[in-house]
Amino acid sequence: MNSPLRLGIAGLGTVGAGVIKIVQEQSALLAVRSGCDITISAISARSRSKDRGVDLSAYDWEDDPVALAKRDDVDVFVELMGGEDGPAKAACEAAISAGKHVVTANKAMLAHHGQAMALAAEAASVNLRFEAAVAGGIPVIKALTEGLAANHITRIMGVMNGTCNYILTRMENAGLPYAEVFEEANQLGYLEADPNLDVGGIDAAHKLVLLSAIAYGTQVDFASAELQGIGLISVDDILAAKDMGYRIKLLGLSSMTDAGLEQSMQPCLVPYNSPLGQLEGGTNMVVIEGDAVGQIVMRGAGAGEGPTASAVMGDVMDIARGISIPVFGQPAATLKQTKAAKSNTGSPYYIRLSLNDTTGVMAKVTTALADAGVSIDRMRQKGHQDNAAPVLIVTHEATPTAIDMALKAIEATGDLAKTPIALKIVEV
Amino acid sequence: MNSPLRLGIAGLGTVGAGVIKIVQEQSALLAVRSGCDITISAISARSRSKDRGVDLSAYDWEDDPVALAKRDDVDVFVELMGGEDGPAKAACEAAISAGKHVVTANKAMLAHHGQAMALAAEAASVNLRFEAAVAGGIPVIKALTEGLAANHITRIMGVMNGTCNYILTRMENAGLPYAEVFEEANQLGYLEADPNLDVGGIDAAHKLVLLSAIAYGTQVDFASAELQGIGLISVDDILAAKDMGYRIKLLGLSSMTDAGLEQSMQPCLVPYNSPLGQLEGGTNMVVIEGDAVGQIVMRGAGAGEGPTASAVMGDVMDIARGISIPVFGQPAATLKQTKAAKSNTGSPYYIRLSLNDTTGVMAKVTTALADAGVSIDRMRQKGHQDNAAPVLIVTHEATPTAIDMALKAIEATGDLAKTPIALKIVEV
Numbered sequence: 001m002n003s004p005l006r007l008g009i010a011g012l013g014t015v016g017a018g019v020i021k022i023v024q025e026q027s028a029l030l031a032v033r034s035g036c037d038i039t040i041s042a043i044s045a046r047s048r049s050k051d052r053g054v055d056l057s058a059y060d061w062e063d064d065p066v067a068l069a070k071r072d073d074v075d076v077f078v079e080l081m082g083g084e085d086g087p088a089k090a091a092c093e094a095a096i097s098a099g100k101h102v103v104t105a106n107k108a109m110l111a112h113h114g115q116a117m118a119l120a121a122e123a124a125s126v127n128l129r130f131e132a133a134v135a136g137g138i139p140v141i142k143a144l145t146e147g148l149a150a151n152h153i154t155r156i157m158g159v160m161n162g163t164c165n166y167i168l169t170r171m172e173n174a175g176l177p178y179a180e181v182f183e184e185a186n187q188l189g190y191l192e193a194d195p196n197l198d199v200g201g202i203d204a205a206h207k208l209v210l211l212s213a214i215a216y217g218t219q220v221d222f223a224s225a226e227l228q229g230i231g232l233i234s235v236d237d238i239l240a241a242k243d244m245g246y247r248i249k250l251l252g253l254s255s256m257t258d259a260g261l262e263q264s265m266q267p268c269l270v271p272y273n274s275p276l277g278q279l280e281g282g283t284n285m286v287v288i289e290g291d292a293v294g295q296i297v298m299r300g301a302g303a304g305e306g307p308t309a310s311a312v313m314g315d316v317m318d319i320a321r322g323i324s325i326p327v328f329g330q331p332a333a334t335l336k337q338t339k340a341a342k343s344n345t346g347s348p349y350y351i352r353l354s355l356n357d358t359t360g361v362m363a364k365v366t367t368a369l370a371d372a373g374v375s376i377d378r379m380r381q382k383g384h385q386d387n388a389a390p391v392l393i394v395t396h397e398a399t400p401t402a403i404d405m406a407l408k409a410i411e412a413t414g415d416l417a418k419t420p421i422a423l424k425i426v427e428v
Numbered sequence: 429m430n431s432p433l434r435l436g437i438a439g440l441g442t443v444g445a446g447v448i449k450i451v452q453e454q455s456a457l458l459a460v461r462s463g464c465d466i467t468i469s470a471i472s473a474r475s476r477s478k479d480r481g482v483d484l485s486a487y488d489w490e491d492d493p494v495a496l497a498k499r500d501d502v503d504v505f506v507e508l509m510g511g512e513d514g515p516a517k518a519a520c521e522a523a524i525s526a527g528k529h530v531v532t533a534n535k536a537m538l539a540h541h542g543q544a545m546a547l548a549a550e551a552a553s554v555n556l557r558f559e560a561a562v563a564g565g566i567p568v569i570k571a572l573t574e575g576l577a578a579n580h581i582t583r584i585m586g587v588m589n590g591t592c593n594y595i596l597t598r599m600e601n602a603g604l605p606y607a608e609v610f611e612e613a614n615q616l617g618y619l620e621a622d623p624n625l626d627v628g629g630i631d632a633a634h635k636l637v638l639l640s641a642i643a644y645g646t647q648v649d650f651a652s653a654e655l656q657g658i659g660l661i662s663v664d665d666i667l668a669a670k671d672m673g674y675r676i677k678l679l680g681l682s683s684m685t686d687a688g689l690e691q692s693m694q695p696c697l698v699p700y701n702s703p704l705g706q707l708e709g710g711t712n713m714v715v716i717e718g719d720a721v722g723q724i725v726m727r728g729a730g731a732g733e734g735p736t737a738s739a740v741m742g743d744v745m746d747i748a749r750g751i752s753i754p755v756f757g758q759p760a761a762t763l764k765q766t767k768a769a770k771s772n773t774g775s776p777y778y779i780r781l782s783l784n785d786t787t788g789v790m791a792k793v794t795t796a797l798a799d800a801g802v803s804i805d806r807m808r809q810k811g812h813q814d815n816a817a818p819v820l821i822v823t824h825e826a827t828p829t830a831i832d833m834a835l836k837a838i839e840a841t842g843d844l845a846k847t848p849i850a851l852k853i854v855e856v
Contacts (some may be wrong), residue, residue, distance in 0.1 A: 022578050022720060032645065032758045033577050131575065137721035139575025146574075147559065147567025149461050150450050150741030154788060180733070217460065244627075275703065293565035293738035299703070310721035323751050330460045335569075370688040425776030 002036040009079030010065035010091055012045035015105055015132070017052045019078060021415045024054065028231055030313075036318035039074040045081075050287035056249045069095035076101045076319055077310060084108040089117075096120050098127070103216075103315040105132035105308060111206035112215065118332035128327045129315035134207040135160050135284040137307025138300040139225035139314060144214050144288060144331045145329040151290025153215035154382075155255040157428060159239075162206035162282030162302040164230050164250040168267075168371060171370070172238045172247075178231065195235030200229035201250055205265040208252035211286070212263055213328045216256040217335055220328075224340030232421050237352055240392050241269050244378075247257075247277040253343070260341030269350050269425040275299070276428055286426065346397040348377065348425040353391045353410065354418035357384070363414045365391070372406035386419035390394055394425070430464040431572075433748045434501055435539035438519055439508030440473035443533060443560070445480045446737030447506060458741075462748035462825035469501040475510075482769070486799040496597075498733035499779035500801065504529040504747055506740060517545075524548050524556070533560035533736060536625075539634035542641065546760035554823040556755045557743035562635040563712040563734025566728040567742060572642050572716060573757040583683040585856060589632035590710030590730040591618045592658050592678040596695075597708050600666045605829040606659065628657035629678055633693040634830055636680035639714070640691055643755045644684040648756075652768030656694035661847050663704050664810075665780055668820050669697050672806075674778075676703040680852060681771070684760025688769030697778050697853040703727070705856050715856065774825040781819045781838065782846035784813070789843045793819070796841070796855070800834035802826045816845035822853070 007023070009016055023030070023040055029040045044067075062068035069077045069091045077095035081088045089109050095102050102121065104110070110117065110130055117298045121128035131141045135158065144153070159165055182199065185191055190198075197203045213220045231252055231257045241248050246269035254263045270276045275297055279285055284302030289295050301307035328335060345361035353354060355361050362381070362413060369376060378394040395403070403422050410416060435451070438445055451458070451468055458466045469574035470488035472495075490496035497505045497519045505523035507530060509850055517537050523530050530549065531641045532538070538558055540547065559569045563586065572581070587593055591613060599611045602666075610627065613619050625631045633653045641648045658678055669676050674697035682691045698704045703725055712730030717723050729735035756763060783789050790809070797804060806822040823831070831850050840845060 016457045018720070026578060029580060030578060033761050035759075063443055103484070107815060130776040137572045138724060142570060143567045146749075147570045147742045148738060149455060149745040150458060151456060151738055217457075227597075271704070273701065275706075278701070278703075290738065291736040292446070293730075294729045296566060297725075299725040299727075301722045304722075306720040307722055310576060310579055310718065311721075314575045318574060321753050323575075323753070325749050325751070331463075334460055361657060389505060 004037040005316070006039050006041045007078050007316065008042045008068045009078040010068050010076035011043040011082065011143070011293060012043060012052050012415060013080065014231070014305045015308045015312065016045070017054050017235045018078045018305035019080070019312050020054045021307055022313050030317065034317050036144045036320050038320055042068050044068040044070055060190045061349045065091035066094045069100060071096040074100055076103055076316060078316070079104040079106055082106055082108070084112050087114060092117065093120065096126055097123050097237065099124055099126060101127040101169055101319050103129045103312055105130070105312060107133040107206035107210065111209050111220060111222040111253060114210065115335065118327035121327055121331050127319055127324055129318065130210065132308050132311035134210055134302065135286050136302040136304065137310045138284060138286060138298045139311065140211070140298055141284045142213070142261060143296065143313070145325065148288060148293055148296065149329065151310050153288065153290050155289040156208070156211050156215055156287065158208065158252045158284070158286040159249050159276055159279050160207045160252055160284050160286065160302060161198055161201070161250055163198040163278055164198060164204070165283070166190060166281050167199070168233065168238065168248055169231060171235050172173065172242065175235055177235055178233060197230055201227045201265040204235055204250060208254055208263055208265055213335065214262060215254070216261060217330055218261055218339070219335045220340040221261065221338070221340060224262035224263065226266065226342060229269050232419065233267055236390065237421065241350065242272060244394065245272050246270060246425065247272045247280065248423065249276055251276070260339035262343040264340050266342060267423050269423055270428055274428050287347050342361060342400070344399045344401055346399045348397055349391040349395045349403050350423045350425055351395065352421045354388045354416065354420070355391055355419050356415045357387050357389045358415060361415045364415060365410055368408045368409035371409060372402045374402050374406045383423060430467040431434060432467045432505045433744070434469045435744065436470045436496045436499055436502035436509065436662055437468060437506040438496055439469060439473040439510065440480050440530050441508065442733045443736045443740065444508045445471070445482050446733035447508070448736055449783050450741050457669065458745065462745050464748050466744060466748060469494050470499055472496040478521040489522045493519035494522045497528060498526045502528055503649045504531055504744060505530040506532055506729055506744070510536070512529050512540050515543060518649065520545065521679065524552050524554055525550055527554060529747050531740055533558070533740060534636035534648065535561040535631065537652040539637050539648060543763065546755035548754055550760050551781035555747055557746065559637065559737050559743050560816055562638055563714050564728065564730040564732065565738045566712060566714060567739065568639070568714045568726055568728045569642070570742070571724065571726060572639060573753065576716060576721055576724065578784050579720045581716065581718050582634070583717040584639050584643055584715065586680045586712070586714040587637060587677050587704055587707050588635045588712050588714065588730060589626055589629070589678055590712060591626040592632065593664055593707055593711070594618060595627070596658060596661065596666065599663050603663055605663055606661060619681065628661055629655045629693040630690050631815055632678060636691060636693055640682045640689060643682070644765040644766070645758055646689055647763045649689065649766070649768060652691065653794065654692035654694065654770060658695050660847060661695055665849065666816065670700060671776065672822065673700050674698060674853065675700045676851065677707065678702055679704070685769060686835060688767035690771040691736045691793050692771060697851055698856055702856050735851055768786050770828070772827045772829055775821045776825055777831050778851045778853055779821040780821065780849045781821070782816045783819055784843045784845050785815050785817045786843060792841045792843060793838055796837035797834045799837060800830045802834045803828050813855065
């Protein structure tokens with residue numbers, strides 16, 4: 001048996017408490033599997049007095065996470081505070097400088113500072129691990145970095161924000177409008193302090209860009225990811241999609257093309273009965289496509305105490321077992337800075353227009369579509385009481401550029417009563 | 429850059445050729461990700477002259493795989509010959525004795541000799557890896573052994589034989605009887621030399637028992653796994669199941685209960701629209717349930733050149749990266765020899781009887797069921813031309829013991845025209 005691996009844990013929210021429970025309750029299992037005892041030396045959080053449902057009396061307390069990160073009796077600094085900058089980043093950097101391994105669930109921090117932090121960790125010969133940052137309990141970082149390491153990865157897709165998935169499925173099942181379900185999710189504590197991180201697709205995009213870096217050997221690039229949130233989706237969109245055999249999901253797509261790295265996080269229509277379409281509530285799914293392996297699909301809980309703690313402790317176990325590989329699967333210094341590209345691959349689109357009910361408006365719309373080279377597969381004008389006529393259109397395959405051009409021309413007619421919506425239809 | 433990692437590959441079938449292609453075509457990718465060049469020193473197979481679609485001219489040839497395994501210029505012996513004993517086992521043992529790492533796709537060998545071979549490998553401080561032995565390209569061994577290492581695993585389920593899945597889905601889609609589809613699969617080269625390995629559930633059970641060993645920290649125990657093949661399944665069963673919202677799959681189930689280790693591989697009814705029910709053709713799916721993570725589902729190609737080679741090379745990459753963990757996730761000497769238990773958990777059952785068309789026979793059947801404590805949920809007697817009346821029964825929850833008792837009593841009436849079939853209905 002090797003000497004114990006000693007943790008310092010900063011951040012004692014749900015996940016932190018979950019990690020402590022695993023260390024306390026599964027100590028024999030962890031020891032026999034890793035070859036060493038896993039212990040906790042010290043902890044840190046904003047409130048010392050809060051009851052977290054676990055016995056913390058055996059652990060030293062540090063008010064300052066940076067001090068915790070540097071302690072002599074800490075081998076692995078477990079960062080569960082969150083936040084793109086601030087104390088989380090300062091403490092992780094302090095840990096790396098002090099020669100400590102870092103395990104973090106902090107997708108925002110890594111999406112913005114992943115390259116610099118990976119360089120620092122590799123220079124210090126310590127591990128910086130982040131399985132818990134992407135798709136909760138699903139061991140997708142490990143699958144991509146290790147299990148599929150012999151593949152040239154061609155595409156990644158994923159539904160990776162449980163809150164958005166909850167909102168969209170709840171809108172469908174209860175027939176409630178977005179604003180109402182948003183408020184409900186807020187009451188249930190499902191939303192981040194800044195809800196736009198969830199519903200704006202930012203949180204999910206943070207996860208996607210980390211996967212891209214590993215998949216394509218590129219430097220993490222969040223800034224260029226295309227983002228579209230779910231705020232404009234209406235119950236009508238959801239029901240119209242269902243009617244056509246589709247379901248709306250906030251879908252991440254990432255691929256490396258000749259034009260550059262394409263990364264997008266946007267609501268899309270996926271086949272209702274496909275694995276992605278069937279996802280309910282907080283479940284996440286990641287689809288990885290490689291040249292040798294074909295398509296691998298992984299599904300599991302995307303958040304929550306147990307699943308996220310499982311991922312954190314998976315990383316801790318790897319460190320206990322002496323596993324050490326570069327942060328993004330190859331030395332950070334070899335990660336390429338790649339040109340970002342906006343995907344212009346054609347696909348069918350779902351378009352919802354809300355038109356002023358005036359004579360000739362449909363002629364203008366169809367002309368605008370035709371001029372942009374967008375061909376109509378199906379079109380439906382729904383009955384309406386007010387002056388805004390809802391029109392649903394499914395196009396044949398069209399490029400995003402063509403769709404943009406058509407929508408701009410339609411807007412220019414001055415006949416739009418509301419912002420139009422155009423969603424990609426992805427056959428997976 | 430570290431010194432090259434040199435492979436010796438024995439067995440040049442589809443998978444062997446796939447491994448060589450990856451080494452040849454992805455050498456830069458493998459090197460940047462692993463930190464060393466991966467090269468091939470020598471190869472071995474039954475026929476030296478056969479064209480395998482890859483250039484083998486740069487590699488030394490060995491007629492004897494044991495000689496290959498012991499070569500000074502081989503660091504990793506890649507065993508792709510197959511077979512439970514014989515040359516595969518002899519060569520792997522020779523490699524371990526000579527201090528070489530072993531990567532194998534050989535589920536039969538490990539299902540029977542895994543414990544002894546793991547002890548030998550760990551005593552020799554070499555890795556013995558087998559990702560390719562279970563579920564083709566799906567990195568399920570890695571997920572279970574590493575990613576989910578902090579979980580107490582509670583249950584494993586899986587559809588892990590693509591050939592059976594192909595036969596069952598083909599029977600459904602084409603309405604063809606088992607014997608005809610079996611012959612078709614044989615013509616297509618989908619079946620093992622001994623087809624009973626596939627259709628008898630043996631191959632899939634080999635995979636399941638390897639997962640069990642890792643999951644529960646027990647010695648591999650194939651002998652006690654309950655096995656039932658798909659040979660008795662008729663098109664009528666498949667269509668009746670479909671009619672009730674189910675699909676028949678050869679399903680592996682493994683769990684550790686107070687009574688002992690339960691392992692079974694048998695055709696079951698699963699909900700038609702569940703992830704398991706929706707599997708088509710050669711796709712595999714493994715479901716892992718852990719106390720912290722909840723349910724993780726992994727899906728991918730269960731066989732074929734690319735997927736299996738991806739798994740083999742994933743193991744090779746781990747070795748190149750210096751990753752070394754015990755064969756079954758904890759030292760083989762600590763794996764427990766556990767009592768096997770026959771699952772007696774209750775579940776609904778689908779029963780098909782073929783009864784002689786005589787007066788009072790239904791009374792005898794329903795009495796036999798009632799006497800065994802099996803309660804009928806639904807029952808249907810189909811129209812028939814001959815003297816054998818097909819009767820389909822869905823029971824309420826019943827234990828396997830009760831079902832066995834009822835079937836024995838029905839057989840004792842002498843009124844059965846054919847062997848009856850009873851399949852568990854698993855809601856997943």
